[in-house]
Amino acid sequence: MRNKEPVLDDGEVEYEAGPESCWGNFEDDDVMQQQFSIQDDEAKKFPFVGDKEPLSSLAAEYQSGSPILLEKIKVLDQQYAAIRRTRGDGNCFFRGFMFSYLEHVLEAQDSAEIDRIKANVERSRNALQTLGYPELTFEDFFTLFLEQLEDVIQGKETSISPEELVLRSRDQSVSDYVVMFFRFVTSAEIQKRSEFFEPFIMGLSNTTVEQFCKSAVEPMGEESDHVHITAISDALGIPIRVVYLDRSSCDTGGVSVNHHDFIPAAGDLPSARGSSEKNNPFITLLYRPGHYDILYPK
């Protein structure tokens, strides 16, 4: 969700530009400016990452709404214990991914996973260098992510608690830098494998792979699509489950909730101990059109 943009669904905000106008060509520009800044302020009232809430808080949102959605939430309730919301600022996918991943590492304390992710981070760094990105543009973001990764490892002087992880995820100077780190990693992966991603990107936006990365991946606040999720999952070797909560009903009467697992292409998976949980994503995000939140399985 990107609250800066005109909200066409509600029919409240809509504007047109004159044919040769460079700026919002409204009768009363100041009123529009104000309206956008109110929408921005609304989004900013919610922290980047919220508290863990019971799934019933999701149902409460739809009490007087779509019966299909309420049925689907009942189905979700059987599988998931809690939801953690993210701010709707266009960065919600990366923000949810960030929190969910760091929380997993903090809880699992799996040193093999930490080594594995570090190796993939270095591969991304090399990819950016090969693509011609000046080191000074991305190094601070890489450093900040690696610091967070070190700090969730327990038993050190710098170790942080789960509560501290929540606070850091709400601190713009940490949170936005980690989101931007993921944007660099995503962009590098898409450009490195541009032949693979090109058909998907052409379908989405009819631009070149490079233009897509410059305009839809690298700027903060640009929403994530299948392309972004596939790329970050592949680049870091982290499987991600996305559960879809929308009004679509299924073929044969009974209500079910669709999900899609993004499984890294390289076969470089975490917890590679040959168990059946090998491909089981430990990150689950709830997708509602335009927005991602974090889900906690039971």
Place this chain on the structure above:
Amino acid sequence: MTSSSNSSRKTLSKIACNRLQKELVEWQANPPTGFNYKVSDNLQRWVIEVIGAPGTLYANETYKLQVDFPEHYPMEAPQVIFMNPAPMHPHIYSNGHICLDILYDSWSPAMTVSSVCISILSMLSSSTVKQRPEDNDRYVKNCRNGRSPKETRWWFHDDKV
């Protein structure tokens, strides 16, 4: 409404300061062709000379860009305007404001002062006519309270120029 006059700008964060120092070193080692920047002691405002590229409408003309860096650079875009007199161009207003997406919504920390300068010169070079935007007077009047171009809601309708 807030208007960001330059006097009320906050000083650069530590991370912004470090980043700009690195950009400065890089600029001095590899200045982009067509630009001159004389280093001053003000890291937060760069005044950069632009020389119109040979073979274009602006050949041999010299203009000045004023680049102001916000507290949270590079997470936030720099404010880039032409100083008076601004070049006559269909996307450059007479008050120096520039209609170019990367300066606003499409800004990304992956960009640098140097890459922004190159984009602006390329915008000048591809112009086929020296004229102001059609709505120049109305826009400039609207900005009289000192509004920063970063507070304008820009429309980027024309990717040819």
